[in-house]
Structure formats: structure tokens, C-alpha cells
Amino acid sequence: MEKTRLEATAGFGLNPTNGCLERGHPKLMATEGFYLAAEGSRLQLQDSCYRYAVACYSLELPEKYIHTYDYAPEQLWGTYESESLQSGFQEGDYTFGRRCYFRFCLRRVDGEAITSAEAESLAYILTCSAMAQRREPKIFAEEVRQVADKVQRLRQSDDLVLALLTDTHATVNGTWQDTAANLQALQEKVHFEGIVHLGDMTDGTVSRAMTSFYVSSMLEDMQKLAVPVHIVLGNHDANYFHGNPEVMPLHEQAGLYQVGAARWKQEADRTYYYVDYPQQCLRCLYLSAYDNEARPRYGFDLTQIAWVRETLAAVPESWRVLVFAHDAPLPELDPWSEEIRNGRLMMQALEDCKAQLLAYIHGHAHADFVYHHKGRKEFPIIALGCAKCEDMAERKVEGSFTPARVLGEVTQELWDILLIKKSGKLHFIRFGAGHDRSV
Structure with a gap:
């Protein structure tokens, strides 16, 4: 960095x-x-x-x-x-x-x-x-081996395996370089099919030029894995935090963060898109859940909701759907906002999906949590803890879990290998602090 x-x-x-x-x-x-x-x-x-x-x-x-x-x-x-x-x-x-x-x-x-x-x-x-050259720590070798062994024991030929992380909030002298090195080490053993980042790559408190430098460096690290990189935009990615005057509008964020996803988007500045995996009969939606110029800022515009309905209507009935976003669609799952713009409409669009909806997976909450939504269609809403080395106790959703973190130990890391079975079962295999989860 x-x-x-x-x-x-x-x-x-x-x-x-x-x-x-x-x-x-x-x-x-x-x-x-x-x-x-x-x-x-x-x-x-x-x-x-x-x-x-x-x-x-x-x-x-x-x-x-x-x-x-x-x-x-x-x-x-x-x-x-x-x-x-x-x-x-x-x-x-x-x-x-x-x-x-x-x-x-x-x-x-x-x-x-x-x-x-x-x-x-x-x-x-x-x-x-x-x-000076950065010093590479030696503490993660055993964690790499153990996580790789778990993935290989669970994995079958038709499973989809993705690296999944969120809220890196990368800083100078922080832990991103360790995360990038660990992803590379695990990729050499596991060979996952893609990497998904659920937003808030940096704090978004510096100039547009420096944010672009940091983000480009991180994207370059992820692209070294030689797999598709899928990014959803977080609130900090708007570069607005701490009164930063150099806010990035959505079209700028799309150009900086989502270049690797451009071939799946129908419009150059669209910040949401989908990816199909025909072998697994799976469609993954990557949504945009924050707009710094809208009020409330967290949520979804009507154009995106119409796109979700259209995109889901075109999914074959035998297929399954997985949704990724930075923020949850329900305000009770967001510790920073009392209202999610058009959140209920987004939930209705997801509930009307004729295909099997496996889960809605998000970051932002800085904690692990599985919420079992019971509507017209029941599906879990799953939160992933932050990759940033942080274990703050305040601003947490009731019932969520925040593992202790120690800088310089294995628990400074927190991210998952997501293994998606043909049956629809999801295995979240944890690297670093926290626990494995199966949904």
C-alpha cells in the first residue's frame, strides 16, 4: 500500500x-x-x-x-x-x-x-x-494448510468455490498485504473459481488520486490470482468519509472498482450486474446498496429493482440464485442506518423469484450473522465479518458474533472460502478469526 x-x-x-x-x-x-x-x-x-x-x-x-x-x-x-x-x-x-x-x-x-x-x-x-522492503510474516502457513484440507475434503467436481471477503478498509501499515499473500497461497492449493469482495475496500478518507492508487494496487493483487474478480460497492468506496471533499459519484466508482466485471454489465456505468455459472445452474447477482447522493443513502433505486425483477424472471426454474451486496435489505440488520431505501421493494422482488434463492450475502455489519427471513420465500440473509483487523463491540446487530482479533497472529485475518454445492448447501470455510458455517 x-x-x-x-x-x-x-x-x-x-x-x-x-x-x-x-x-x-x-x-x-x-x-x-x-x-x-x-x-x-x-x-x-x-x-x-x-x-x-x-x-x-x-x-x-x-x-x-x-x-x-x-x-x-x-x-x-x-x-x-x-x-x-x-x-x-x-x-x-x-x-x-x-x-x-x-x-x-x-x-x-x-x-x-x-x-x-x-x-x-x-x-x-x-x-x-x-x-525498505515489507517483511512477510510466517504465521499463516498452518492456517493455509488447514483451510485447504477442509475445502478439498468437502469439494466435489461440480461445486463452485469462491474466495469471499468484505470490509478490508485497507491502510498503510495495515494487513491487506497479508490478506493478498494468504489468498495467493490458498489459491495455489485450492484453485477457486473467483474472488468476491463485498465492499469498503479502503476507508475512503483520502484524495481521489490516493484512493485510486490504493484500490488499483489491491485490484492488481487480486488479479494475480488469475480468476474473475467480482466487486460490489460499499459506502466507504464513495470516498466520502470524515467529510472528504473528493466524493466519487457512482459512475466513477464503477470505472475504478468494477472494471473486471465490465463484460457482464449492459451499461458502462452500471454498478450492479450478474454472472452465470451454467455448469452449476447458478446465477449470482451483485447489487449496489449505497448512493451517497440519495436519501436515505443506504438502499436501492427503483431502476435497479426493476432490473432485479427482469433478471430473475429470465432465470430457468431449474436454476438457483445467490445474491451479493454490501448492505442488508432490512434496516434491522444495519447497525448504521434506521432506514433502507426501497428495501422492502427489493425483498419483494427477491421473494417473487421463481428460481431457488439460496441466500443474500452481505458485509457492512462487521460481524458474522445468519438471519432467517420468513416471507413468501424463505431464504437466509448472511453477514460476513470484516477482513480489517477489528473487533469493536459497539454498533452490532443483536445476535451477531464478532470474534476477537490480534494483530500479528492468525486472528488478524477474517475471510471465507465459499463452497456452493449442487444441492444448494453453502459452506463458509473460515480463514482466520471466527468459525466455519454451513447454511
Whole structure:
């Protein structure tokens, strides 16, 4: 998630009190991303017309981001070292005495404004030697082996196997790289047919450019698995959180998050779609359950509901249907919203489906839960706990389960391998914290 090539943006500075990025500084340029320095890494000024200042951030993570409802400023799981910017702007080399994250800020010696062209020429102004490499943990090998063994014992030739995760809320110095590595290790043993992410890939608190960088990096990691990647949009994916001014409308989100699903969509900017698996006689719907410009924001527009009815009406009676979304269709299953826009209409559309509806699977609740809906058609609504290393107790649906999480142990991970049997039975085989479930 950290940057590897030095970059800076004209007009940005760094706040010496908290190390956060600030707009509105025409005489400065600063980096938006974070860089990982090794002990002995060195910044070198190549052009004497400039001076630079360095902000350092320790790798120490405040526990509140794991155990309470809180999100780290600028999506960094680290601690700003307030004395690092106090030395001011300098001209000599800067050598890092320990492993840490860092940012930098530059100004001209003559006090003139910084131009975009100067920022684009940063490689000729400031360089860094010996950037640190990320350390790969060894703690997950046994979990990979055990999960692979479970899948292989249950699996039959006509089963569909998907990797399923949600609410990664990826941060710098977070756990996404471990998740990506574990998915790759398990794929080499299991060979699942696809990966499904149920939304909230990042916190959505940084600029449009940085969110695009983080999301593109994550998608690249998932695409390395060489299977179809299916993304549904979460509320944080709108890039609105913590008053972020650079909100992404739905068509932008579709272009960024769902490029891999484009061939299944009938319209370029549609944020919902379906995928058929003829061998399993299965149609999977991927719905869009949040619109930051609508009120209430959580829910479904009427156009999507009409599309759901049309799509389900075309399913052969011998087929089955599985629905994926970020949020549940019922307000009692959403700990953050008292109303789901057109939720009851969506439920009616699903209940009218002539094919067998196996389940409605969602994220957002940051907890495991199976709700047995009893309407005209009975089907379970299944919540999946968050892949982010978090076990906050507040804002939970009654009866749901939130397993304890420990950073640096196997329980920092939480996601499933979903095995769909031809009979319609669903096996959720857990990787990391929590338990296996069969529905």
C-alpha cells in the first residue's frame, strides 16, 4: 500500500502538529502517500534551489483502531513523531536512524510559488536510497494448510468455490498485504473459481488520486490470482468519509472498482450486474446498496429493482440464485442506518423469484450473522465479518458474533472460502478469526 517512487503535489504542505497533509500552500509541494524507510535509508537533495523537511511516522499502531469504532487519519496505521518536522527545512542529506514511514515537503530557496512542472520533475530534485522492503510474516502457513484440507475434503467436481471477503478498509501499515499473500497461497492449493469482495475496500478518507492508487494496487493483487474478480460497492468506496471533499459519484466508482466485471454489465456505468455459472445452474447477482447522493443513502433505486425483477424472471426454474451486496435489505440488520431505501421493494422482488434463492450475502455489519427471513420465500440473509483487523463491540446487530482479533497472529485475518454445492448447501470455510458455517 505504501508508495515506492517519490512523488509530490504542488500546493500541498504538511502540518507540523499532526503530520497531516494540508492544501492551500502555493509555495510548497508535499507527498500525499507514505514511504517505508529502512534504517540507513537516505534522502539526498539534488538541486540547491530547494530545501526540504521530513515527517516521520512510527510503525506503532494505536489499539483504538482495532477495538473501537475509529478510523486512522489519512489511512495510516502508525503514529506521527511530532518532533520530526520541527527541525525545519534543510539542504543536506537526511539519514533515517530506524525503520519508519515518512513524508516530505519542499520549498524554493527564493520563496517563489511551486509549479506543477516542478512537482513532476521531483526525480531531479530529491532522491531516496535503500527504500525498505515489507517483511512477510510466517504465521499463516498452518492456517493455509488447514483451510485447504477442509475445502478439498468437502469439494466435489461440480461445486463452485469462491474466495469471499468484505470490509478490508485497507491502510498503510495495515494487513491487506497479508490478506493478498494468504489468498495467493490458498489459491495455489485450492484453485477457486473467483474472488468476491463485498465492499469498503479502503476507508475512503483520502484524495481521489490516493484512493485510486490504493484500490488499483489491491485490484492488481487480486488479479494475480488469475480468476474473475467480482466487486460490489460499499459506502466507504464513495470516498466520502470524515467529510472528504473528493466524493466519487457512482459512475466513477464503477470505472475504478468494477472494471473486471465490465463484460457482464449492459451499461458502462452500471454498478450492479450478474454472472452465470451454467455448469452449476447458478446465477449470482451483485447489487449496489449505497448512493451517497440519495436519501436515505443506504438502499436501492427503483431502476435497479426493476432490473432485479427482469433478471430473475429470465432465470430457468431449474436454476438457483445467490445474491451479493454490501448492505442488508432490512434496516434491522444495519447497525448504521434506521432506514433502507426501497428495501422492502427489493425483498419483494427477491421473494417473487421463481428460481431457488439460496441466500443474500452481505458485509457492512462487521460481524458474522445468519438471519432467517420468513416471507413468501424463505431464504437466509448472511453477514460476513470484516477482513480489517477489528473487533469493536459497539454498533452490532443483536445476535451477531464478532470474534476477537490480534494483530500479528492468525486472528488478524477474517475471510471465507465459499463452497456452493449442487444441492444448494453453502459452506463458509473460515480463514482466520471466527468459525466455519454451513447454511
